[in-house]
Amino acid sequence: MPVESPISETVETPSRSASRSSLYTRWDRVLDEGQETYNILVVDEVDLNRRLLRKLLRSGDYEILEARKPSEAVEILDREKIDLIVLDQVLPEMSGPAFCKILKSERRTQLIPVVMTTSIHGIDNEVAGFESGADEFLIKPLQPALVRTRIRAMLRNKALIDSLEEAETILFALAQSVEHRDKYTGLHCERLSTYSLAMAKALGLSRKDEQALFRGGYLHDIGKIAIPDSILFKRGKLTEEEWEVMRMHTVRGEDICRPMKSLTPVLPIIRGHHEKWDGTGYPDGLRGEEIPLLARIMQVADIYDALTTARPYKPAYSHQEAIDTMLAEVNRGWRDPELVPLFAQVATHALNHGVGAGESWTAHTAMQQSLFNMRKELAQ
Numbered sequence: 379m380p381v382e383s384p385i386s387e388t389v390e391t392p393s394r395s396a397s398r399s400s401l402y403t404r405w406d407r408v409l410d411e412g413q414e415t416y417n418i419l420v421v422d423e424v425d426l427n428r429r430l431l432r433k434l435l436r437s438g439d440y441e442i443l444e445a446r447k448p449s450e451a452v453e454i455l456d457r458e459k460i461d462l463i464v465l466d467q468v469l470p471e472m473s474g475p476a477f478c479k480i481l482k483s484e485r486r487t488q489l490i491p492v493v494m495t496t497s498i499h500g501i502d503n504e505v506a507g508f509e510s511g512a513d514e515f516l517i518k519p520l521q522p523a524l525v526r527t528r529i530r531a532m533l534r535n536k537a538l539i540d541s542l543e544e545a546e547t548i549l550f551a552l553a554q555s556v557e558h559r560d561k562y563t564g565l566h567c568e569r570l571s572t573y574s575l576a577m578a579k580a581l582g583l584s585r586k587d588e589q590a591l592f593r594g595g596y597l598h599d600i601g602k603i604a605i606p607d608s609i610l611f612k613r614g615k616l617t618e619e620e621w622e623v624m625r626m627h628t629v630r631g632e633d634i635c636r637p638m639k640s641l642t643p644v645l646p647i648i649r650g651h652h653e654k655w656d657g658t659g660y661p662d663g664l665r666g667e668e669i670p671l672l673a674r675i676m677q678v679a680d681i682y683d684a685l686t687t688a689r690p691y692k693p694a695y696s697h698q699e700a701i702d703t704m705l706a707e708v709n710r711g712w713r714d715p716e717l718v719p720l721f722a723q724v725a726t727h728a729l730n731h732g733v734g735a736g737e738s739w740t741a742h743t744a745m746q747q748s749l750f751n752m753r754k755e756l757a758q
Contacts, residue, residue, distance in 0.1 A: 415441045416533055417458055421451045421477070422466040422495075431464060434522050435529070446470070448477045460490055462533060467496035467507060475510035482511030491532040495520065549635060550593075553600040566683055571595030573679035576724045577717070586643060587672060594647035594676050601631025601648070613690055625660045628652055646670035651677045656711035674714045678704070678721045681713070697729055 416439055420431050423446050432442045443458060445451040447470045454460070463481070467474040474494055481487045494512040496503060497519075507515045514528050553567065574591035583591075602610060605627050609620045616624060631648040635641045650664065650673030657665035685700035695703065701722045707713045 415439065416461040417441050417443060418462045418464060418529070419443045419445065419451060419454055419458075419460045420464045421445045421448065421469065421474075422464075423447060423468070423470055424466075427466065427495075431520075434520070434525060448472055448480075451477070455487060460487075461536060462491045462493065462529060464493045464495060464529075465512070467494055467498065467503070475506050475512070478507075478510040478512050489536070491536055493529065493532070549600065549638065549641075550596055552603055552634075553596050566687070567596040567598075569595075569683050570598065570676065570679045573682060573721075573725070574675050576728065577675045577679065577721060580720060580724050581675075590643035590647065590672055591675060593641065594644045594651075594672065595679070597631065597635060597641070597644055598648055598651050598676055598680070599627065599631065600634055601627035601629065603634075604630040625652070628661050643672075647672050647676045649673070651680060653677070654712045655708075655714055658712070669714075674717055678714065678717050681707075682721065682725065697725065701725070 418435060418440050420428050420442060422428050422431070422444075428444045432444070435442060443454050443460070445454055449471060451463075465474050465478060469477065474496075478492050478494065481490065481492060491513045492511065493514040493516060494507040494510075495516050495518060496507070497517070499517060504515050513532060516525065516528070571592045572595075574595055575588055578588045578591050605624060609616065609623055612620070628649050628651070632645050635645060635648060647670070649661065650670050653659035653662065653664045653669040653673065655666055655669070657663050659669075681704055682700055685695040685703055686697065688694040704713060704718050705722065708715050708718045
């Protein structure tokens with residue numbers, strides 16, 4: 379019995395509209411000039427299907443890698459940078475939709491566009507493909523012009539996403555550069571992420587909030603890159619005019635991160651982590667629960683880290699000294715009367731259970747060790 383070709387022999391040359399937008403044209407240029415070769419992974423059990431797709435996509439722009447089943451695809455994904463996946467709906471080991479769900483749940487593969495193909499017609503079939511996370515669904519026999527056009531469009535979108543990710547990476551690098559300029563605040567951002575995530579877990583917050591806190595730990599003080607070194611690193615007491623400049627780092631940080639839509643949940647943390655419960659903080663003088671919850675969590679973590687870190691003007695406080703100082707500030711009306719006692723419980727538990735017998739660790743190290751797996755999970 380002859381095998382039906384999964385690709386139609388009717389080849390149409392896609393026409394380019396003269397009215398394409400300048401943005402569309404610009405991202406075509408990104409595809410044409412920004413990267414020499416795009417790696418496309420074809421996952422299909424049938425040899426003929428893979429050969430025909432390779433023939434259809436043969437071009438100087440594409441390098442085709444092949445896998446017969448999901449386990450082979452995973453091996454390729456582990457060693458190669460893949461820009462797009464063409465995935466058949468029927469596979470050995472597991473179905474195409476089941477494998478697609480796994481790909482879209484993993485941080486390292488979730489942004490790779492997936493084109494699902496099938497020879498099975500029916501709306502339910504297409505719905506299942508899209509619900510699994512597929513970005514495109516094509517019915518065999520495949521139309522060459524349509525396949526090429528769809529793949530090119532998806533690679534164009536991925537180029538845009540990659541550029542946005544690069545911009546976000548630059549922001550994180552800038553934030554860490556601020557930290558590393560001060561020898562007294564080394565690993566400050568990492569510790570804040572750790573402490574804030576512990577609080578999020580204790581409060582039962584959503585994964586979205588956990589991710590915002592994780593990012594906020596690194597970005598909360600990014601606005602300090604706009605503060606002159608003469609003020610930022612002044613060893614003596616700041617004048618009132620200098621304090622006015624220093625207080626603006628929260629607003630400057632928000633301005634820096636606002637253009638990045640992915641950082642929208644982090645903006646209230648950046649702007650609000652120096653507000654006080656009684657309304658005497660900055661920059662907006664918010665009071666009580668007017669202060670966003672995530673900003674209050676970051677503030678508690680920030681204060682604890684500042685107290686337990688040695689500075690030119692003071693030695694490092696012990697864990698208990700820091701907690702006592704923070705509880706005293708609650709009594710003065712400065713800090714959240716519910717979050718500070720909760721943080722004391724979380725930090726004390728981590729300290730008591732994160733240190734082996736006979737070891738002499740700081741509160742920082744103990745808490746980081748106790749919460750390492752949590753942070754690792756979020757970073758994946």
